[in-house]
Amino acid sequence: MTGVILNNVVKRFGDVQVIHGVDLEIEDGEFCVFVGPSGCGKSTLLRMVAGLEETTEGTVVIGARDVTRMDPSERGVAMVFQTYALYPHMTVAENMGFGLKMTGHPKETIREKVAEASRILKLDPYLDRRPKALSGGQRQRVAIGRAIVRGPEVFLFDEPLSNLDAELRVEMRVEIARLHREIGATMIYVTHDQTEAMTLANKIVVLRDGRIEQVGRPMDLYRDPDNKFVGGFIGSPSMNFLAGTVGAGHVSVPGLGRDLTVSVNLPEAGRAVNVGLRPEHLTLDPNGESHVVELTEALGGVSYAHLVAPSGERLIVEERGDFRTDAGARVGVDVPLDKTFLFDAQTDLRLR
Ligand SMILES: Nc1ncnc2c1ncn2[C@@H]1O[C@H](COP(=O)(O)OP(=O)(O)OP(=O)(O)O)[C@@H](O)[C@H]1O
Numbered sequence: 001m002t003g004v005i006l007n008n009v010v011k012r013f014g015d016v017q018v019i020h021g022v023d024l025e026i027e028d029g030e031f032c033v034f035v036g037p038s039g040c041g042k043s044t045l046l047r048m049v050a051g052l053e054e055t056t057e058g059t060v061v062i063g064a065r066d067v068t069r070m071d072p073s074e075r076g077v078a079m080v081f082q083t084y085a086l087y088p089h090m091t092v093a094e095n096m097g098f099g100l101k102m103t104g105h106p107k108e109t110i111r112e113k114v115a116e117a118s119r120i121l122k123l124d125p126y127l128d129r130r131p132k133a134l135s136g137g138q139r140q141r142v143a144i145g146r147a148i149v150r151g152p153e154v155f156l157f158d159e160p161l162s163n164l165d166a167e168l169r170v171e172m173r174v175e176i177a178r179l180h181r182e183i184g185a186t187m188i189y190v191t192h193d194q195t196e197a198m199t200l201a202n203k204i205v206v207l208r209d210g211r212i213e214q215v216g217r218p219m220d221l222y223r224d225p226d227n228k229f230v231g232g233f234i235g236s237p238s239m240n241f242l243a244g245t246v247g248a249g250h251v252s253v254p255g256l257g258r259d260l261t262v263s264v265n266l267p268e269a270g271r272a273v274n275v276g277l278r279p280e281h282l283t284l285d286p287n288g289e290s291h292v293v294e295l296t297e298a299l300g301g302v303s304y305a306h307l308v309a310p311s312g313e314r315l316i317v318e319e320r321g322d323f324r325t326d327a328g329a330r331v332g333v334d335v336p337l338d339k340t341f342l343f344d345a346q347t348d349l350r351l352r
């Protein structure tokens with residue numbers, strides 16, 4: 001069993017506290033993804049698991065061992081960074097085997113492990129090349145291969161794909177998913193990328209300012225966010241938010257030009273709320289005229305209509321195909337009541 005448990009971990013750099021007591025349980029074999037805005041502490045938390053940053057308070061447990069004060073090399077983890085950090089003068093095979101060589105493993109063992117990693121990552125044709133003769137994607141595969149060769153119980157990835165172009169990212173994302181299926185090891189993966197988080201994770205951890213906002217399976221976070229931050233962070237394009245006021249059994253939403261009767265426990269009348277509407281749940285009504293089309297973007301499979309609401313607020317509607325309305329046209333917006341989220345405007349907490 002090599003799950004990872006963080007017990008109330010805190011990180012301070014001098015006087016500055018950047019991780020504020022995080023509790024988290026990652027199960028054996030799970031693919032756990034950390035997401036959150038830049039500077040929220042994703043890398044710091046990952047480096048605390050790796051042992052590359054000292055944990056100021058709390059404990060880090062890997063498997064059954066408290067590793068809080070252990071060296072990185074004793075923790076049974078291997079980390080893959082955004083910058084591949086390969087040795088330029090070594091071949092692919094030497095780069096992958098270097099860690100084992102340093103720890104005095106016999107040549108034959110190293111050769112076998114490198115061959116195995118090379119098979120998994122389809123690196124056989126490149127084993128004798130040096131890194132500079134490889135593409136970005138191939139270099140990142142070598143960096144991942146180096147981690148595999150070490151046979152860690154836990155793989156740690158810090159934005160491993162962000163230096164790659166869009167097409168290669170998709171390819172590598174699929175490879176990492178395959179790698180996880182094949183090896184079955186626990187993986188913790190930091191990313192900015194929505195799609196990577198949604199598709200790779202068994203469990204997503206949404207972080208903000210050094211605290212966990214919500215933990216859950218990707219589709220649970222998407223369907224059932226606990227607060228406005230998670231609602232806006234998960235999903236692309238982001239959830240639209242329109243200001244609303246609670247009335248008697250309904251919410252009046254100037255940005256829609258009407259009242260919504262939603263099936264949630266409404267607080268007292270007069271209370272300010274934010275109404276969350278995902279672009280993909282809204283549809284344009286060509287016969288309506290409450291909203292003005294400011295701009296449309298056709299991406300091929302889908303199109304986005306950017307609208308200005310009667311309140312002056314802006315919102316995006318996603319349509320299948322290449323629906324195109326001229327800028328300046330007036331349209332209505334259809335809202336599915338069962339997919340409407342309400343958030344308290346003061347606490348940002350979800351009203352259910
Ligand atoms: N060595 C350090 N000394 C002081 N502050 C640091 C140090 N390393 C990180 N920080 C601060 O800790 C916070 C979290 O940084 P971290 O690198 O973990 O963010 P991140 O979520 O990985 O961001 P990004 O998405 O930009 O990589 C930031 O405010 C950062 O400035």
Ligand SMILES: [Mg+2]
Nearest residue numbers: 042043044190
């Ligand atoms: Mg980072």
